[in-house]
Amino acid sequence: xxxxxxxxxxxxPVVAATSAAALFMLAACEQKAAPPAPQIPExxxxxxxxxxxxVTTELPGxxxxxxxxxxxxxxxxxVLRREFVEGSDVKQGQRxxxxxxxxxxxxxxxxxxxxQKAQANVVSLAAQAARFKTLVAANAVSKQDYDNAVASLGxxxxxxxxxxxxxxxxxxxxxxxxxxxxxxxxxxxSAVTPGAYVQASAATLLSTVQQIDPVYVDLTQSSLxxxxxxxDFVNGKLQVDSQNRAKVSLILEDGTPxxxxxxxxxxxxxxxxxxxxxxxxxxxxxxxxxxxPGMFVRARLTEGSNDxxxxxxEVGITHNPxxxxxxxxxxxxxxxxxxxxxxxxxIGDKWVIDAGLNPGDRVIVAGVQKIQPGxxxxxxxxEQPAAPAAASQPAVAANAAATQKAQ
Numbered sequence: 065x066x067x068x069x070x071x072x073x074x075x076x077p078v079v080a081a082t083s084a085a086a087l088f089m090l091a092a093c094e095q096k097a098a099p100p101a102p103q104i105p106e107x108x109x110x111x112x113x114x115x116x117x118x119v120t121t122e123l124p125g126x127x128x129x130x131x132x133x134x135x136x137x138x139x140x141x142x143v144l145r146r147e148f149v150e151g152s153d154v155k156q157g158q159r160x161x162x163x164x165x166x167x168x169x170x171x172x173x174x175x176x177x178x179x180q181k182a183q184a185n186v187v188s189l190a191a192q193a194a195r196f197k198t199l200v201a202a203n204a205v206s207k208q209d210y211d212n213a214v215a216s217l218g219x220x221x222x223x224x225x226x227x228x229x230x231x232x233x234x235x236x237x238x239x240x241x242x243x244x245x246x247x248x249x250x251x252x253x254s255a256v257t258p259g260a261y262v263q264a265s266a267a268t269l270l271s272t273v274q275q276i277d278p279v280y281v282d283l284t285q286s287s288l289x290x291x292x293x294x295x296d297f298v299n300g301k302l303q304v305d306s307q308n309r310a311k312v313s314l315i316l317e318d319g320t321p322x323x324x325x326x327x328x329x330x331x332x333x334x335x336x337x338x339x340x341x342x343x344x345x346x347x348x349x350x351x352x353x354x355x356x357p358g359m360f361v362r363a364r365l366t367e368g369s370n371d372x373x374x375x376x377x378e379v380g381i382t383h384n385p386x387x388x389x390x391x392x393x394x395x396x397x398x399x400x401x402x403x404x405x406x407x408x409x410x411i412g413d414k415w416v417i418d419a420g421l422n423p424g425d426r427v428i429v430a431g432v433q434k435i436q437p438g439x440x441x442x443x444x445x446x447e448q449p450a451a452p453a454a455a456s457q458p459a460v461a462a463n464a465a466a467t468q469k470a471q
Contacts, residue, residue, distance in 0.1 A: 104441060105435055106431060107394070107443055108428070108443075108444050108445075108446040109427060109446065110377065110429055111425070112374045112417070112423065112424070113374075115373055117411055119366070119369060120364050121364070122364050123362070124284060124360070124362055125344075125346075125360075125362070125363050126359065127355045127358065127361060128280040128282055128357055129276050130278050130280055130347070131247050131274065132357075134271075135160060135161075135269070135272065136267045137268040138264050139240040140167070141164045141168070142261050143163055143256055144163065144164055145162050146258060147162065148160050150251065150252065150253045151253070153249070154251050154273060155245065155248050156245055158244060160243050160245055161242075162241065162243070164241065165242075168238040168241050171234045171238075172237070175231040175234040178230060179224065179228055180227075182220060182224040182226070183227070186217065186224055189213065192217075193214050249273045249274050252271055252272045256270055276357065277349065278347050278348055278350055280329075280346070281314065282344075283363050284341045284342070284343060285342050286340060286341050290331070311326075311365070311366040312364065312366075313325050313364045314362070314364075316359075317361065322355070322361075326346045329345045329347055331343070332344070374416070375416060375417070376405075376417055378413050380392075380427045381407055384404075389404070389405050389406065389420075391405055391421075391428070393421070394441060397440075398441055399441075400438065402437045405417050406420055426445075428443075430446070
């Protein structure tokens, strides 16, 4: 019997690898994949609490001199010389110009001579009237002659009075040839030079003297802001000092603060019908003459304090399509809710919230892009710097800034 042997052939390496891969995939399919655990987003929050903040209003304004006097010619004549340095400080009564006094001196001398003539005439007529009084009693002169002598004496006495007035007028005109400073202050440039002819009838301008220590700062406040502040004061939201006065500070044109505070003088009692604004005036010391008339400044008026202010960082406030201020709040169960709030003004980088938030609410200030209303979050308290006690912007300016930022 013959035995036939069949040769055994090993599978190729490619076939073996393919088989192994198929077996691995089959085993993986048999196992059910577990879904990944959902991750809770982490957000930064601040806990709001009532606190006391200064209520201030920022207003535009311009600097005006405390006193200003135009130096003008009060007599006709030629300017002989100028006796001051332009831009220097002058004292009240200091001579600034000398106008040729010769014509005024001649007029004064003529008035004195006229007065002396009238006085001499009075002496003669007084003696005549006294003689006629004795003679009329003895019927030596007529009554008419006596009456004429008395009338002539009265006319001569009137001439003396007129002469005295003429002398005084001439003396005043002569004094006007020495032009003096009417106030103490700083004088500007000279409008005339020696040799110029000036006239009293035209009131020729010679120069201007201004007192700039202290100075006025004239401000403009909208009637709406004034009405809101008065209501807050009546409702007890604002507190002022014992004299019901507001402190005023200045920001110069280059953005630097003026180191000296001023005092509010008055607020006008009428509203400009064209602009809807009220004029406000403050007084500032100006010992170093940093403030010059005509300079543009911004004034911050501290009008009181709000003891129940809720402050939220600007990044925590957004606006919906209706223009309302909104914020996201984390509840006790760490779920997110959207709140509509009333934001009246800003203080530094924070909004003052008047309504919509309660003490202890946690407001989301970072991570808003990861959340949605009703979702669960992991809140992390954000450390905040001390609340600023400095100036705040008016509500209108703050809302405009927020709208621009939202856009």
